Amino acid sequence: DQQVKQNSPSLSVQEGRISILNCDYTNSMFDYFLWYKKYPAEGPTFLISISSIKDKNEDGRFTVFLNKSAKHLSLHIVPSQPGDSAVYFCAASPSSGNTPLVFGKGTRLSVIA
């Protein structure tokens, strides 16, 4: 059973507009969440994270929002740029115990010029 779900396999956005990538989780023990970005033929790179004590974390054009009651998080990219075109993975982890990150299946973002 998938504990981290990214229900949109792909998303297309016009350059300069907002991109919103969504992620849902089922495990209430998760309290740390990360987003990774992956270009073809490269390994994923860390983008931004949020812990469950916050509901928002911002880093430049990237903002992650966390709604714990809905078990939902989203990544906002404003403004979107063609270089943002990549696969984005959501990942989650509990803060206690030594367990690996659980990844979603990814969303492919295409930013059209």
Add this chain to the structure above:
Amino acid sequence: DVKVTQSSRYLVKRTGEKVFLECVQDMDHENMFWYRQDPGLGLRLIYFSYDVKMKEKGDIPEGYSVSREKKERFSLILESASTNQTSMYLCASSPPYQGFQGEQFFGPGTRLTVL
């Protein structure tokens, strides 16, 4: 600068061959991981290791084994390669953060094709 390297970017092997994928990290990280990435299936964890000589099965360990003889090196072994093991293989490492898995650092990946 943090670095995870993988021995090959592209590899082509025959069915039944024994395949070794090597991963080295220079960050003195305790934790190391092997994933495979397939279209529509995301990143699936094969094996991970919290320390030298230690290994734990991930979600899809069947057909694979691992070796961690030194802290910086984590090897993935396909005992008898099969065509369904054609995939992108990604290695990652992370430090332990009070018991929870902090940010993982990924290598560039090995695209393995089994004919």
